[in-house]
Amino acid sequence: MSKGHDDEPIFIRSNWGTSRYVYNPRNPVGMGLIIGSLLFAAIFLYSLRARSSWSEGELRDAVHVAVRDLEATPQTLGPWTGSYVSMIRDALEKSGEGPSTGGLHVEDADDPYDKDADPAVDLFEVTAEDVDTTFCLSVSPPQPEPDMTSVEVSLSITVAEGQC
Structure with a gap:
């Protein structure tokens, strides 16, 4: 057998x-x-x-939701609450769009040597890993100088696709 x-x-x-x-x-x-x-x-x-990776649509939606949330209520800046960069990054993470971990970058795009730059606006670039799209955020009023008191600001933010 x-x-x-x-x-x-x-x-x-x-x-x-x-x-x-x-x-x-x-x-x-x-x-x-x-x-x-x-x-x-x-x-x-x-x-x-x-x-765990961003798409262009997720990044676009996250930027617009974060801008809407930042403009909706006055924001408090103080010596321990951070800067516009950390405020924008936190709003992007709280937007509920995209992956829940990392890959998101917010950078100050102001050029101190640019004489034509608008002094009433701070510029920030938002990018994500795996995505070629960059968003430029024009934030006014500019971030106040750090001191020992808290300041409440009502932000006005303009979003443009592309580098600043």
């Missing part, structure tokens, strides 16, 4: 010196489990990557 594939067990002891059981590639069910496990791992890793 010849031994067929159906006589092979689905699980066999590992040949690597351990007493673990592993899938048997000589059994059709074991081979299916091996292929299924690899496919499941690949799909899981791909979906994990897709959820």
Whole structure:
């Protein structure tokens, strides 16, 4: 009587010196489990990557929601509450758009050597990893000089796509 594939067990002891059981590639069910496990791992890793990266639409929506929220209520700046950069970054993270972790960059885009720059506006660039789009935020009034008192400001923000 010849031994067929159906006589092979689905699980066999590992040949690597351990007493673990592993899938048997000589059994059709074991081979299916091996292929299924690899496919499941690949799909899981791909979906994990897709959820952790920004898209252009998500960045655009996050910027517009953050601007709306910053303009809606007066903002308080003080010696311990941070700057416009941290205020904008916090509003972008609270917008609920895009991945919940990292990849977002807010930078001060004011050029101190630009004589044509409007002194009544501070410029900030918003970018995200995996996205080529940059948004320029023109914030007025300019950030007050830091001192030991808190200042409440009502912001007016203009959004433009592209670098400042």
